[in-house]
Amino acid sequence: MKELFDELLKEDKAFIHIPYGNGLFDLYKSVVVSWIVIGILILLILFLTHGFKVHNISKRQAAVESFVLWIRGVTGGMLGEEGVRYQDFMATVLIFICACNLVGLFGGTPPTMDMTVTVALALMSIILVEAAGLRKKGVGKWFKGFTQPMAVITPMNILELAIRPLSLCMRLFGNILGATVIMELIKFVMPLPIIFPALLSVYFDIFDGAIQAYVFVFLTSLYIKEAVE
Amino acid sequence: MLNVSILSIGCTVFNLLLLFFVAKKFLFGRVDEVLVKRMEEVDEATLEAEEAKQKALATQKEYEDKIASVDVEKEHILSEIKKKGYVEYDRIVSDAKKKGEQILVEAKHNAEVENERAKEVYAAQLTDMVIDAASKIAATKHSSEDDKKLYDKFIIEAGVNNE
Numbered sequence: 001m002k003e004l005f006d007e008l009l010k011e012d013k014a015f016i017h018i019p020y021g022n023g024l025f026d027l028y029k030s031v032v033v034s035w036i037v038i039g040i041l042i043l044l045i046l047f048l049t050h051g052f053k054v055h056n057i058s059k060r061q062a063a064v065e066s067f068v069l070w071i072r073g074v075t076g077g078m079l080g081e082e083g084v085r086y087q088d089f090m091a092t093v094l095i096f097i098c099a100c101n102l103v104g105l106f107g108g109t110p111p112t113m114d115m116t117v118t119v120a121l122a123l124m125s126i127i128l129v130e131a132a133g134l135r136k137k138g139v140g141k142w143f144k145g146f147t148q149p150m151a152v153i154t155p156m157n158i159l160e161l162a163i164r165p166l167s168l169c170m171r172l173f174g175n176i177l178g179a180t181v182i183m184e185l186i187k188f189v190m191p192l193p194i195i196f197p198a199l200l201s202v203y204f205d206i207f208d209g210a211i212q213a214y215v216f217v218f219l220t221s222l223y224i225k226e227a228v229e
Numbered sequence: 230m231l232n233v234s235i236l237s238i239g240c241t242v243f244n245l246l247l248l249f250f251v252a253k254k255f256l257f258g259r260v261d262e263v264l265v266k267r268m269e270e271v272d273e274a275t276l277e278a279e280e281a282k283q284k285a286l287a288t289q290k291e292y293e294d295k296i297a298s299v300d301v302e303k304e305h306i307l308s309e310i311k312k313k314g315y316v317e318y319d320r321i322v323s324d325a326k327k328k329g330e331q332i333l334v335e336a337k338h339n340a341e342v343e344n345e346r347a348k349e350v351y352a353a354q355l356t357d358m359v360i361d362a363a364s365k366i367a368a369t370k371h372s373s374e375d376d377k378k379l380y381d382k383f384i385i386e387a388g389v390n391n392e
Contacts, residue, residue: 018236028237031244038244042251049259054266061263068260088257092249111241116233120241 004188005181013114030114037099037111071095078221082228083132086221093121094217097172101209104180105201110209112176115169122169125220126161133227145227168219175212179204358387 014026048064057065075090100117103110111117134142146157183204186197362383366376 013232014234024234025236026234027240028234031237031240034241034244038248041248045252045256049255052259052263054263054270057263064256065260065263068257072257088253089249091257092252093245095252096245096248114237115231116237117241119233120238121245123238124242124245 004184013116028114028116029109030111030117033103033108034100034111034117037103038096041095041099075217075221078218078225080225080229082136083221083224086128086132086224089128090217090221090224093125093220094213097121097213097216098210101176101213102205104176104183104209105205110176110180112172112212113180115173118169118173121172121216122165125168125216125223126165129164129220129223129227130161132224136228164219164223168216172212172216175208179208354390355387358383358390 013028013030015029015032016027018025018027048060051058052061071091071094072087075094076084076087079087079090097112100111112121130142133145137145147154148157183197183201186200190197362379366379
């Protein structure tokens with residue numbers, strides 16, 4: 001059991017070790033896996049969207065169109081009218097995190113199980129949130145926004161700048177890590193995974209992965225909505 | 230487990246941005262292109278239909294107006310024709326009257342001229358007769374009896390000539 005956790009949690013994450021900065025510039029395995037994920041996604045997009053027509057559309061085009069409208073509806077609904085311009089980016093993030101979380105289904109390690117990836121995602125989220133606020137309100141109003149609704153809670157608002165991305169990053173990382181650990185435990189308890197582990201895998205890998213992707217995007221959208229209001 | 234690499238973070242950010250630009254250009258871009266084109270076509274078709282409808286309505290109104298104005302036109306033409314007829318009638322009647330008066334005047338004049346001429350002829354005959362009688366009287370030896378006979382004969386002759 002201990003070896004399992006050691007193997008799972010203490011393995012060397014580096015894919016390429018760069019002998020400078022004490023591992024600060026290593027290229028992690030998770031990045032390589034996300035490259036693969038992104039490569040597959042790009043190929044899928046290019047394949048699915050080639051040869052679009054205005055009339056007499058194929059089933060493939062109809063499916064892609066309804067998928068795009070659906071996912072835009074999801075993210076646009078969360079962002080509200082003011083933030084609707086960011087719906088395409090949020091949809092992309094949703095697709096990316098979803099695809100990353102589903103890697104476990106195919107026997108790989110989800111990139112989102114590595115904190116590096118979730119830190120990067122959370123950083124982008126908070127930058128987007130603040131940039132959206134700055135763009136909408138202008139510098140003066142944006143600074144003033146920290147004292148809203150009362151001057152007393154200004155320190156809290158400033159703390160939020162760090163807390164929000166931290167919670168985003170930790171939530172995603174912890175959930176995916178937890179799901180993977182539980183799946184490993186189940187596999188350990190039942191060496192011949194037939195039906196029960198498969199059912200649990202549906203929950204922990206697919207459902208939880210999708211939920212976490214949705215939660216990440218939902219919270220980021222909520223912050224953007226709040227920032228541009 | 231909790232260590233973090235700056236290079237990996239940078240790579241992930243770059244990854245996500247790359248995926249976003251590909252998705253924006255191909256997935257969302259291509260779908261948008263089709264949707265916009267379709268919307269334009271629908272708008273165009275709607276506009277054309279509206280135009281056709283307006284045209285049809287205008288034509289219908291035009292014909293209705295025409296049909297409504299036909300009665301008025303008919304009345305107008307009829308009254309015009311009637312007016313023209315009256316004028317013509319008046320003209321013809323007045324012409325005929327004038328002509329009749331002229332004929333009458335001419336006839337009167339002719340009659341007067343004829344009368345004058347007849348008078349002149351008669352006067353000339355009377356003159357001739359007087360001369361004749363005078364010459365006869367002068368040529369013959371005459372008594373009072375003869376004279377009487379002569380006067381009677383003259384009067385009878387004159388009367389015969391005058392009849």
